[in-house]
Amino acid sequence: MNEHLDRLAPQPLWRHFRTLCETPRPSGHEAALAERLEAWADARGLAHERDAFGNLLIRKPATPGREAAPGVIFQGHLDMVPQANSDHPHDFTRDPIQTRLGDDGWLRARHTTLGADNGLGVAAALAILEDDELVHGPLEALFTLEEESGMGGALNLAEGWLTGRYLLNLDSEDRGEVFIGCAGGTDVVVEAQLPTAAMADDEVALRLSLTGLRGGHSGIDIHKGLGNANRLLVRALRALERFDARLVSYQGGTLRNALPREAFAVLALPEEEREAATAEMAALEATLRAELAGVDDGLSLTLEATERPADEPLNPQATHLLLAALHAAPCGVERMSQEVPGVVETSNNLGVVSLEKGRFQLGALVRSLRDSATRDLADRLRALFELIGARVRIENGYPGWTPQPGSELLTRFQRVHRERLGSDPAVKVIHAGLECGILGGKYPELEMISFGPLIRGAHSPDERVEVASVEEFWTLLRALVEDLARPAA
Structure with a gap:
């Protein structure tokens, strides 16, 4: 070999x-x-x-x-x-x-x-x-x-x-x-146990998949305009909220220092909304591919039927609050350096996101040339996710x-x-x-x-x-x- x-x-x-x-x-x-x-x-x-x-x-x-x-x-x-x-x-x-x-x-x-x-x-x-x-x-x-x-x-x-x-x-x-x-940098680890509610008889289970991104280094490549699978799948899930979609599970990214290439979610949705939701995702896929053209050309977004899950989905309010927090979370370049032209000063990577049995976890990595900016952006993430009742740890900081x-x-x-x-x-x-x-x-x-x-x-x-x-x-x-x-x- x-x-x-x-x-x-x-x-x-x-x-x-x-x-x-x-x-x-x-x-x-x-x-x-x-x-x-x-x-x-x-x-x-x-x-x-x-x-x-x-x-x-x-x-x-x-x-x-x-x-x-x-x-x-x-x-x-x-x-x-x-x-x-x-x-x-x-x-x-x-x-x-x-x-x-x-x-x-x-x-x-x-x-x-x-x-x-x-x-x-x-x-x-x-x-x-x-x-x-x-x-x-x-x-x-x-x-x-x-x-x-x-x-x-x-x-x-x-x-x-x-x-x-x-x-x-x-x-x-x-x-x-x-x-x-x-x-320098620091890890931001977010955890929350969110309320769930049983699936209704008229709800079906669907699997939403976002794949095909290039991925890369969350520091060196953060400024290149590459897609972040967690950022983009949350955007898709936000679009599905108007169809009364509820989140059952989520898995996106594998490392907090790698740009996530893939993300997957299982959701519950009224059967009568399935066709419209599928059409919405097809339209959004075309939009995202156009936005990433020439930078990350392999994106695929699919919504397909899946087996009815054993786990209960989040209730409507928990689904909304979680997706709103993830959608609002800083992701990508926060500020370019004034002292070193062309170099990113501060950034955040939404690296690993998961939801299983109502337990939500997020692993993010904040980086900055200024240690004070690292601390501030990490604290902003803490403040945001504490609004939905999550526990937030800021750890493994390095100068x-x-x-x-x-x-x-x-x-x-x-x-x-x-x-x-x-x-x-x-x-x-x-x-x-x-x-x-x-x-x-x-x-x-x-x-x-x-x-x-x-x-x-x-x-x-x-x-x-x-x-x-x-x-x-x-x-x-x-x-x-x-x-x-x-x-x-």
């Missing part, structure tokens, strides 16, 4: 990436991979240790004569986002990722996320550690856990553990760019990463980029949650940058990486490590 990866260059990096593809590693299930990497470190005589949370740190001493060089820390996360197309069963805790190389020079997975985020960064760090021809100072490779599910590894990272001066976060996704700042545009590390990276690739890198701030903000809070003396190969469609089954950019990334990383082992000019 994945033998074609062994034929790609640079071979050491792709060999490690193959190991990651064939070792299941969704968030919360990284133990097998961590143990495998520990065994690999033992075989190479490299020191390693784990902190109380389980984060893994591997150390390699400096090349003789370079012991006084500033230490370099490579940092990435072991987990990946587990997303598969609904028609492709895949157990991310047991099944390996199957990759395919297209004629267009891009590597993809078969019907699932690829795990290039952040598998390629981890693979690059491992390849550097085994490169015995490289001249380097003291090296540390920090591999964190549960980044994708809430930054758990970084938030619980041991203090006083890292010794390096420069940290290279290998979790970015654009060639020719280097990131020096990122958004943003304040840029250091004059740092020595950035200056040296820019020079190496010019020398090796013949161009200046674009210096950017990203609207996504890199771990640098958290790590900088624990280790304020660190200088940090983030860079990586060209990855698109992260957090969705469309995830892909441009193979040529990986070799370029490797060349740049290797040259930077050697440069940092020399005295500053």
Whole structure:
């Protein structure tokens, strides 16, 4: 399986990436991979240790004569986002990722996320550690856990553990760019037990399905105008309220940091309204497809008969209040940055919505370059859903990463980029949650940058990486490590 990866260059990096593809590693299930990497470190005589949370740190001493060089820390996360197309069963805790190389020079997975985020960064760090021809100072490779599910590894990272001066976060996704700042964020978790009422004899059960959206990363892709399945299905359900529809169940999205691609609802509706409701959904499908044309062209909205459910639907008032709150909830870009033109400052993703047996749950992710704006938007969501009697928790908050545009590390990276690739890198701030903000809070003396190969469609089954950019990334990383082992000019 994945033998074609062994034929790609640079071979050491792709060999490690193959190991990651064939070792299941969704968030919360990284133990097998961590143990495998520990065994690999033992075989190479490299020191390693784990902190109380389980984060893994591997150390390699400096090349003789370079012991006084500033230490370099490579940092990435072991987990990946587990997303598969609904028609492709895949157990991310047991099944390996199957990759395919297209004629267009891009590597993809078969019907699932690829795990290039952040598998390629981890693979690059491992390849550097085994490169015995490289001249380097003291090296540390920090591999964190549960980044994708809430930054758990970084938030619980041991203090006083890292010794390096420069940290290279290998979790970015654009060639020719280097990131020096990122958004912070927080989870908003909403729960409510809503009143139900039995189905009437003249009511029928219908299943409303919204599918075919592209999905994507809830930070990097939030500004692209892509469809959010939860936002759009709620819009459809609001349109069905005039036919006295009542909500029985709902399931939309699977991760709070991925734009939901699909959402489904079962509803109860008077039999006499079924034909008109079906026509209404057909008209709305045409409207939504027109609105998303050129951005998200695959949308499908269907209303079909289904078996009469065992669960009672919400009563009319509960249906109305829930749909009204979801419809009013902030979703998408809230504000663009004035300090960093073209970058989203604040956003919210309605990531996971569910309703079963009257129990409603919502998982949203608020992001902002300003920690004060993160807190404010999360509080607005709290205020909104408390109006319908829901319980709201704001948790797993993490800070943003304040840029250091004059740092020595950035200056040296820019020079190496010019020398090796013949161009200046674009210096950017990203609207996504890199771990640098958290790590900088624990280790304020660190200088940090983030860079990586060209990855698109992260957090969705469309995830892909441009193979040529990986070799370029490797060349740049290797040259930077050697440069940092020399005295500053």
